[in-house]
Amino acid sequence: MFPKADLLTTNANTLSQGASLGKVFLFDFNKRQYVLQDGKPVEASYEQAISQWVIKLLITELDQYPVYRKTNFGLRFKHFIGRRDLPIGVINSELKRQIEEKLKLHPQITGVTDFSFTREGGKGKMSFTVQTLRGVIEITESEVALDGRYY
Numbered sequence: 001m002f003p004k005a006d007l008l009t010t011n012a013n014t015l016s017q018g019a020s021l022g023k024v025f026l027f028d029f030n031k032r033q034y035v036l037q038d039g040k041p042v043e044a045s046y047e048q049a050i051s052q053w054v055i056k057l058l059i060t061e062l063d064q065y066p067v068y069r070k071t072n073f074g075l076r077f078k079h080f081i082g083r084r085d086l087p088i089g090v091i092n093s094e095l096k097r098q099i100e101e102k103l104k105l106h107p108q109i110t111g112v113t114d115f116s117f118t119r120e121g122g123k124g125k126m127s128f129t130v131q132t133l134r135g136v137i138e139i140t141e142s143e144v145a146l147d148g149r150y151y
Helices: 007-017 046-059 088-103
Strands: 109-120 123-132 135-145
Touching: 046 088, 046 123, 046 135, 088 109, 088 123
Parallel strands: none
Antiparallel strands: 109 123, 123 135
């Protein structure tokens, strides 16, 4: 009387494609405003949405802003500013660990590879490859001031 449906097959296909990100609007971090076209916000592509989330993570200090408290979103960069008691290798290693750990909190990100971090003056230059459920996204030369600002 009722049609038979293979629910396990349907759920497996849904999971392999990954959950939808919903609508994410393109943000220009240099101008610090959303991108508008004809007065309407421009919708970000999948890659742009993931990249924006990564940049937001990199520039957000953990527990600095009330909206992110108790969400575990953000990094602890300020903790390392001006530290002379730790070797630079230890600091770089800890920053890499934090970034890799926090990136995997995003439901679409499955891994991080090819991570490199260099410091030049007051800025940190990072580049890495983000593996997602839909493929690979390269994050190239993201520059973040060690006080948390994005350039």
